[in-house]
Amino acid sequence: MTNTQLVVEHLSKSYSVKGADVQIIADLTFDVAAGEIVSIVGPSGIGKTTLLKCLTGLQSITSGSARIDGKPIDGPPEEMALVFQEYTRSLMPWLTVEKNVRLPLKHLRLPKSEADERVRAALASVGLSQAVDRFPWQLSGGMQQRVAIARALAYRPEVLVMDEPFASVDAQTRFELEDLCLKIRDEFGMTIMLVTHDIDESVYLSDRVVVLGHRPAIVTRIVDIDLPEPRDQISTRAMHEFAELRTEIFELIRAGAIPAQPVQGK
Amino acid sequence: MSTAPVTSTTVIRTAAKAKRARSRRPMLLALEIGVPVLLLLAWWFGSLNSTDPFFPPLRDIVAEFQRLWLFDKFASDVLPSIGNFVLAYLIACAIGISLGILLGLSKPLFWILDPIVQFVRSIPAVALLPIFIATMGFGNEVRVFAIALASIFPVLISTIDGVRAAEPLLLETARVYRLTRWERLRDIYIPAASPQIFAGALVSLQVAFIVMITSEMMGAARGIGALTLLAQGSFDVKGMWAGIVLLGILGYLANLVFTLVRRRALAWYLGAQKAASAD
Numbered sequence: 001m002t003n004t005q006l007v008v009e010h011l012s013k014s015y016s017v018k019g020a021d022v023q024i025i026a027d028l029t030f031d032v033a034a035g036e037i038v039s040i041v042g043p044s045g046i047g048k049t050t051l052l053k054c055l056t057g058l059q060s061i062t063s064g065s066a067r068i069d070g071k072p073i074d075g076p077p078e079e080m081a082l083v084f085q086e087y088t089r090s091l092m093p094w095l096t097v098e099k100n101v102r103l104p105l106k107h108l109r110l111p112k113s114e115a116d117e118r119v120r121a122a123l124a125s126v127g128l129s130q131a132v133d134r135f136p137w138q139l140s141g142g143m144q145q146r147v148a149i150a151r152a153l154a155y156r157p158e159v160l161v162m163d164e165p166f167a168s169v170d171a172q173t174r175f176e177l178e179d180l181c182l183k184i185r186d187e188f189g190m191t192i193m194l195v196t197h198d199i200d201e202s203v204y205l206s207d208r209v210v211v212l213g214h215r216p217a218i219v220t221r222i223v224d225i226d227l228p229e230p231r232d233q234i235s236t237r238a239m240h241e242f243a244e245l246r247t248e249i250f251e252l253i254r255a256g257a258i259p260a261q262p263v264q265g266k
Numbered sequence: 267m268s269t270a271p272v273t274s275t276t277v278i279r280t281a282a283k284a285k286r287a288r289s290r291r292p293m294l295l296a297l298e299i300g301v302p303v304l305l306l307l308a309w310w311f312g313s314l315n316s317t318d319p320f321f322p323p324l325r326d327i328v329a330e331f332q333r334l335w336l337f338d339k340f341a342s343d344v345l346p347s348i349g350n351f352v353l354a355y356l357i358a359c360a361i362g363i364s365l366g367i368l369l370g371l372s373k374p375l376f377w378i379l380d381p382i383v384q385f386v387r388s389i390p391a392v393a394l395l396p397i398f399i400a401t402m403g404f405g406n407e408v409r410v411f412a413i414a415l416a417s418i419f420p421v422l423i424s425t426i427d428g429v430r431a432a433e434p435l436l437l438e439t440a441r442v443y444r445l446t447r448w449e450r451l452r453d454i455y456i457p458a459a460s461p462q463i464f465a466g467a468l469v470s471l472q473v474a475f476i477v478m479i480t481s482e483m484m485g486a487a488r489g490i491g492a493l494t495l496l497a498q499g500s501f502d503v504k505g506m507w508a509g510i511v512l513l514g515i516l517g518y519l520a521n522l523v524f525t526l527v528r529r530r531a532l533a534w535y536l537g538a539q540k541a542a543s544a545d
Contacts, residue, residue, distance in 0.1 A: 057442075076443075084435060090435045094457040095453075107444065138537075
């Protein structure tokens with residue numbers, strides 16, 4: 001790997017529930033190189049979102065470490081932006097599209113011309129130049145998620161983190177947003193890490209897929225996706241290798257599934 | 267992709283709904299104006315020949331209204347009442363909103379002050395008026411103080427609730443983008459709480475109005491409340507009614523101003539609600 005940007009070493013996370021420690025994540029080690037797209041997949045309830053919250057500094061790490069550009073992450077790092085799944089609740093309904101995108105730039109104290117340019121470029125690259133004066137609630141779900149992505153782009157993070165970003169939009173929009181994601185990486189040279197529960201999506205988008213399994217969570221395997229670039233929604237997905245990778249990941253997830261908890265007797 | 271059309275089903279549906287609402291507007295407007303006019307006409311003609319000493323003809327009340335308030339006593343009694351009311355209400359909103367934000371943001375502060383807030387707000391301010399007057403005299407200050415004190419609580423309590431109910435995901439977004447404390451307050455907490463702040467402020471407005479009148483009925487020599495009480499005490503029934511009519515008009519105007527301000531400040535909220543109900 002060239003130039004590792006994000007390093008996760010023996011990361012574990014426990015919550016204290018009614019005085020007892022419940023371990024969610026046992027021991028995760030992986031890294032993400034600059035300019036890479038890495039997906040994190042795993043059975044539901046495995047702690048994918050918890051992992052993202054640890055990596056974006058929203059939650060503390062119990063033991064082990066996560067570092068970005070060599071610096072330990074102990075709060076939201078300025079090199080990162082996060083896009084949530086629930087776009088309706090992560091955009092400010094009282095701000096127009098343009099002001100939503102501009103909000104994180106205020107305290108960066110950029111010259112006005114640069115802030116303007118960043119907002120303009122971000123909205124243009126998600127195809128929302130026409131919607132600057134609208135409010136989020138006047139837009140469809142897919143467009144709202146684009147606003148959230150534009151907000152992240154204007155912030156110019158080195159690493160863009162997304163938590164199931166396309167889970168709440170229709171299939172057609174999802175394809176568009178996936179391609180937008182690839183375009184962003186090429187255009188802005190960003191590193192992208194996303195959590196998804198859609199195996200096809202992880203294969204289509206990623207350079208590598210980190211498969212989590214078991215409880216508490218460990219890395220089951222890191223799968224290299226060596227599909228040719230540029231990816232194409234129709235031809236890439238029709239490839240034989242695509243199907244093989246999907247099957248491989250599917251089997252890994254099934255093997256790492258959390259067994260159903262026996263119902264506790266009263 | 268770069269020229270994605272800016273339309274969506276939500277926008278279209280909202281537009282359709284707005285169109286329907288527009289076509290119904292003339293009828294609604296006619297009702298809104300027509301019903302009060304009809305009631306007034308009924309009162310006017312129904313009371314024309316009234317000899318009941320307590321319910322004089324509306325014609326006489328209007329004449330008395332004109333004689334008293336337009337503009338004989340306007341500067342001496344109406345303006346000071348309105349001045350007290352507006353000043354005290356603005357003070358109440360300023361204190362209520364800032365204290366509410368503080369208590370909404372700080373749990374320890376909330377725990378310390380909430381019992382006091384709950385205790386003081388459960389005493390009707392009108393009941394405290396005799397004490398205020400006894401300790402502070404009959405001046406204007408005592409009335410401003412009483413109005414402000416009574417009307418702080420609705421806006422204070424709804425501000426606390428509004429701040430505490432701010433969407434957690436927006437707060438996480440603010441943390442990820444490292445917004446400063448001040449930015450979080452100005453760009454997230456206050457706008458997020460504003461619908462509730464306005465709901466509380468409307469209740470405060472009504473409380474302020476009530477206390478304004480009541481405070482003038484206790485020992486004040488000037489003011490709408492004082493004159494109305496004086497009229498009642500001297501069997502000047504027409505004068506009493508004229509005062510009541512004036513209070514009705516002022517209350518209506520206060521609500522109207524409030525509604526206009528709210529509509530401007532909460533345009534985003536009203537729009538979002540309309541869009542949500544169109545779905």
